[in-house]
Amino acid sequence: MFIHVAGYLLSEGAVTRVTHQYVAARREAILDAAARLFARKGITSATMADIAAEADLSAGAIYRYFASKNELLRAVFDEAVTRNQQLFREEALAAPSPLEALKRVGRRVWVELDDRDALICDIQMALTAAREPYDFGIELSRNRESIRQLLEELIRAAQDAGEIDRSIDASALAFLLQATTSGVQMLKLDPG
Amino acid sequence: MFIHVAGYLLSEGAVTRVTHQYVAARREAILDAAARLFARKGITSATMADIAAEADLSAGAIYRYFASKNELLRAVFDEAVTRNQQLFREEALAAPSPLEALKRVGRRVWVELDDRDALICDIQMALTAAREPYDFGIELSRNRESIRQLLEELIRAAQDAGEIDRSIDASALAFLLQATTSGVQMLKLDPG
Amino acid sequence: MFIHVAGYLLSEGAVTRVTHQYVAARREAILDAAARLFARKGITSATMADIAAEADLSAGAIYRYFASKNELLRAVFDEAVTRNQQLFREEALAAPSPLEALKRVGRRVWVELDDRDALICDIQMALTAAREPYDFGIELSRNRESIRQLLEELIRAAQDAGEIDRSIDASALAFLLQATTSGVQMLKLDPG
Amino acid sequence: MFIHVAGYLLSEGAVTRVTHQYVAARREAILDAAARLFARKGITSATMADIAAEADLSAGAIYRYFASKNELLRAVFDEAVTRNQQLFREEALAAPSPLEALKRVGRRVWVELDDRDALICDIQMALTAAREPYDFGIELSRNRESIRQLLEELIRAAQDAGEIDRSIDASALAFLLQATTSGVQMLKLDPG
DNA sequence: TATGAATGAGTTTTCATTCAT
DNA sequence: TATGAATGAAAACTCATTCAT
Numbered sequence: 154m155f156i157h158v159a160g161y162l163l164s165e166g167a168v169t170r171v172t173h174q175y176v177a178a179r180r181e182a183i184l185d186a187a188a189r190l191f192a193r194k195g196i197t198s199a200t201m202a203d204i205a206a207e208a209d210l211s212a213g214a215i216y217r218y219f220a221s222k223n224e225l226l227r228a229v230f231d232e233a234v235t236r237n238q239q240l241f242r243e244e245a246l247a248a249p250s251p252l253e254a255l256k257r258v259g260r261r262v263w264v265e266l267d268d269r270d271a272l273i274c275d276i277q278m279a280l281t282a283a284r285e286p287y288d289f290g291i292e293l294s295r296n297r298e299s300i301r302q303l304l305e306e307l308i309r310a311a312q313d314a315g316e317i318d319r320s321i322d323a324s325a326l327a328f329l330l331q332a333t334t335s336g337v338q339m340l341k342l343d344p345g
Numbered sequence: 346m347f348i349h350v351a352g353y354l355l356s357e358g359a360v361t362r363v364t365h366q367y368v369a370a371r372r373e374a375i376l377d378a379a380a381r382l383f384a385r386k387g388i389t390s391a392t393m394a395d396i397a398a399e400a401d402l403s404a405g406a407i408y409r410y411f412a413s414k415n416e417l418l419r420a421v422f423d424e425a426v427t428r429n430q431q432l433f434r435e436e437a438l439a440a441p442s443p444l445e446a447l448k449r450v451g452r453r454v455w456v457e458l459d460d461r462d463a464l465i466c467d468i469q470m471a472l473t474a475a476r477e478p479y480d481f482g483i484e485l486s487r488n489r490e491s492i493r494q495l496l497e498e499l500i501r502a503a504q505d506a507g508e509i510d511r512s513i514d515a516s517a518l519a520f521l522l523q524a525t526t527s528g529v530q531m532l533k534l535d536p537g
Numbered sequence: 538m539f540i541h542v543a544g545y546l547l548s549e550g551a552v553t554r555v556t557h558q559y560v561a562a563r564r565e566a567i568l569d570a571a572a573r574l575f576a577r578k579g580i581t582s583a584t585m586a587d588i589a590a591e592a593d594l595s596a597g598a599i600y601r602y603f604a605s606k607n608e609l610l611r612a613v614f615d616e617a618v619t620r621n622q623q624l625f626r627e628e629a630l631a632a633p634s635p636l637e638a639l640k641r642v643g644r645r646v647w648v649e650l651d652d653r654d655a656l657i658c659d660i661q662m663a664l665t666a667a668r669e670p671y672d673f674g675i676e677l678s679r680n681r682e683s684i685r686q687l688l689e690e691l692i693r694a695a696q697d698a699g700e701i702d703r704s705i706d707a708s709a710l711a712f713l714l715q716a717t718t719s720g721v722q723m724l725k726l727d728p729g
Numbered sequence: 730m731f732i733h734v735a736g737y738l739l740s741e742g743a744v745t746r747v748t749h750q751y752v753a754a755r756r757e758a759i760l761d762a763a764a765r766l767f768a769r770k771g772i773t774s775a776t777m778a779d780i781a782a783e784a785d786l787s788a789g790a791i792y793r794y795f796a797s798k799n800e801l802l803r804a805v806f807d808e809a810v811t812r813n814q815q816l817f818r819e820e821a822l823a824a825p826s827p828l829e830a831l832k833r834v835g836r837r838v839w840v841e842l843d844d845r846d847a848l849i850c851d852i853q854m855a856l857t858a859a860r861e862p863y864d865f866g867i868e869l870s871r872n873r874e875s876i877r878q879l880l881e882e883l884i885r886a887a888q889d890a891g892e893i894d895r896s897i898d899a900s901a902l903a904f905l906l907q908a909t910t911s912g913v914q915m916l917k918l919d920p921g
Numbered sequence: 922t923a924t925g926a927a928t929g930a931g932t933t934t935t936c937a938t939t940c941a942t
Numbered sequence: 943t944a945t946g947a948a949t950g951a952a953a954a955c956t957c958a959t960t961c962a963t
Contacts, residue, residue: 195476197389200953211928222954273475276531280468283534284387294535333521336528339468340520342475343486393937403945414937579860581773584932595949606933660856660915667849667918668771678919713909720912723852726859727870777958787924798958
C-alpha cells in the first residue's frame with residue numbers, strides 16, 4: 154500500500170467514476186429488463202433467471218444491484234410512478250393555456266398507451282398495491298392523488314380563463330378524467 | 346367400500362341425483378374458493394392447498410373436479426364473464442326505458458364495485474388475457490365486445506326515444522362509458 | 538359428506554391413530570438422520586437433501602415435519618438435551634448410595650462416549666449455543682446448570698454419608714467433575 | 730504499471746525486502762481475520778468476502794495469499810496448533826521447578842480462556858479434525874500427544890524432585906490434566 | 922498486486938400433481 | 943370420493959472462485 158499510494162491517488166477518482174457509471178448503467182438495464190418481464194409474464198412468473206438473461210447477466214449477478222426480487226419490484230414500481238408524474242408535469246408546464254394543457258396531457262396519455270409493457274406495468278402495480286397496501290400501496294396512492302390535484306388545478310384555471318363552463322364541479326371532473334384514463338388503459342389491454 | 350353403504354340403500358336414481366347435486370355443489374364451492382384466493386393472493390401465489398382449505402377439502406380432492414390449476418383458473422374466469430354478462434342483461438331487460446336501462450346498469454356496476462374480490466378478479470382476468478391472448482383472451486374479448494354492443498344499442502334506442510341527443514356518436518359514447526366503468530374499477534382498487 | 542357420515546365416524550379414529558403413529562415415526566426417523574448428518578458433516582454442510590436421503594425421503598418431504606432447517610436443528614438439539622438429562626437422572630435414582638451414584642454416572646458417561654455421533658452433536662451444540670446464545674444457548678445453559686446441581690447434591694449427600702471428605706468444596710468438585718467429563722469428550726474426539 | 734513506479738526507484742534489494750515484509754504482514758492479517766470470523770460465524774458461514782473485509786482487502790485479493798478457503802482454514806489451524814505448543818513450552822522452560830512449571834502452564838491456560846475467539850477456534854478445530862481425520866486430524870493429534878508427553882515429563886520430574894507423590898500414575902494424571910483443561914474450555918463456552 | 926463484477930454450482934424452500942389407502 | 947404423504951421440478955438466493963482492469 155505504501156508503495157502504491159501515489160498511483161492510487163491518481164487513479165482512484167477515475168476508476169471510481171467509471172465504475173459508478175458502469176454500475177448505474179447495469180442497474181438501469183436490470184430495471185428495464187425486469188419491467189419488461191414483469192409485464193410479459195407477470196411478477197411471480199418472471200424468474201430472476203429470466204430477468205438476468207434479458208439483461209445479459211447471470212441470475213446471481215442481479216443480487217449485487219438489488220437485495221431481493223421484492224426490492225427489484227419496488228424499484229420497478231418507483232420508476233413507473235416517477236415516469237407517470239413526469240409525463241403529466243412536462244405537458245402541463247409546456248402548454249400555453251389551461252385547456253390546452255388538459256388536451257395535451259390527454260393526447261400524451263393516449264400516445265403512451267402504445268407502450269404495452271408500461272401499460273401492463275401500471276395495472277399490475279395497482280393490483281399489487283391493492284393486495285399489499287402497506288408495502289406497495291402508499292406511494293401509489295399518493296401518486297394518484299397528486300395527479301388528480303394537478304388535473305383539478307388545470308380545470309379550475311381553465312374555468313377562470315373562461316375555457317370551461319364554471320358550473321362544472323372541477324373535482325368531480327378531475328376524478329372522471331382520471332377514471333376514464335384508467336379505463337381506456339384497461340380497454341387497451343384487450344388483445345382483440 | 347363400507348363408507349358408501351348408506352348411499353346404496355337408496356334407489357339408483359336417487360343416489361345418482363344426490364351425487365350429482367353433491368358434485369355440483371362441491372365444484373361451485375371450489376370455484377368460489379379459488380376466485381376469492383386468486384383475488385386476495387394473486388393467481389400464482391394462491392396454492393391448491395390454500396384453495397382446498399378454503400373450500401373445506403384436501404388438496405388432492407380438487408383434482409376430481411378440475412384437471413389442473415390452469416383449468417380451475419379458466420373456470421373461474423368463465424364464471425366471472427358469465428356473471429358480468431348476466432348483470433348487464435338483467436338490468437337492461439328489466440328497465441322501462443332505454444335511458445333508464447343505462448342508468449340502472451350504471452348503478453348496478455357501481456354497487457358491484459364493493460365486491461372487492463370480484464373487482465380484483467376482473468382486473469386480473471384482463472391482465473391474464475393480455476398476456477396469454479390465445480389461452481384466455483378470446484372469450485374475454487368477445488365478452489367485452491358484446492357488452493359494448495349492448496350499450497350501443499341502448500344508446501341508440503334512447504336516441505330514438507328522444508332521451509339522448511341524436512348528434513352524439515352512439516358507438517363512441519358506448520366506448521367511453523365502458524372505459525369509464527373500467528376506470529372507476531381501477532380507482533376503486535386504490536387502498537388509500 | 539352426508540352420505541359418508543357413518544363410515545367416517547367409524548373409520549376416522551382408526552385412520553387418525555395409524556396416521557399419527559406413522560407421522561411420529563417419520564418425524565423420529567428424520568430427527569435421527571439429521572442428528573447423524575449434522576454430526577458427520579457439520580450443521581451447515583449437511584444439506585436437507587442429505588438428511589432426506591438418510592431418512593429415505595425426498596428433500597421436500599421434510600418440510601411436512603419441520604418448518605425449516607433451523608427448526609430441525611433445534612429439534613435435534615432438544616433431543617440431545619433430553620437424552621443427557623435422562624442419562625444422569627436414571628443412574629442417580631437407581632444407585633444404592635450417593636457415591637455409588639456418582640460412580641455410575643461416571644461409568645455411564647464413559648460408555649456413552651462411544652456414540653461418536655452423539656459426542657459430536659453435544660460439542661456442536663455447545664459451539665452453536667456459544668455463537669447464537671439467544672436462539673440456542675438458553676436451554677443448553679439451563680441444562681448444564683441442572684446437571685451441575687445434581688452432581689453437587691450427590692457430592693453433599695456422599696459427604697453426609699461419610700463417603701467423601703467433608704473438607705472438600707462440593708460446588709467446586711461438581712464443577713471439576715463436569716469439566717473433566719466435557720474434557721474427556723473432547724479428547725475422545727481425537728481421531729488418533 | 731504506473732502504480733509501481735515509486736517502488737522501482739528503490740534498489741532491487743530494498744524493494745524485495747519491503748515487498749516480502751508487506752506480503753508477510755498481509756498474510757498474517759488475513760490469517761487473523763479468518764480466525765476471528767471462523768470463530769464468530771463458523772467455518773462455513775464465514776464468507777471469503779467477510780474475511781477480506783475484516784482484513785481490509787477485497788475478496789479476490791485473498792487468493793494471492795491462499796489458494797482456497799480450505800487452504801486458509803488449514804493455515805488458521807496450523808497457527809492455532811503452533812500457538813498452543815508455544816504457550817506450553819514457554820511456561821515450562823521459564824519455570825524454576827517442575828511443579829511450578831505445571832502450575833504456570835495451568836495459570837496460563839486459564840488466562841487464555843478469556844480469548845473467546847481462540848477458544849472457539851480450538852474446539853472447532855477438534856470438531857473438524859474429528860470429521861476429516863486425514864485432512865485435518867493428523868497434525869492435531871500429534872499436537873495433543875506432544876503436549877501430553879510434556880505434561881507427563883513435568884509430572885515425572887516433579888515426582889523425582891519429591892514435589893508430587895510417587896505413587897501417582899504420571900501418564901494417567903497427564904491425561905486427566907489435559908482432559909480437565911479441555912473440559913474447562915467447554916464450560917467457558919457456556920454463554921450463561 | 923488489488924479490485925470487484927461476474928459466474929455457476931449448490932442450497933433451502935415451495936408447490937402442483939400423483940397415488941396408496 | 944376424500945385424504946394427505948410423497949415426489950420432483952422449479953425458484954430465490956448465496957458464495958467460492960475467476961478474471962479483466
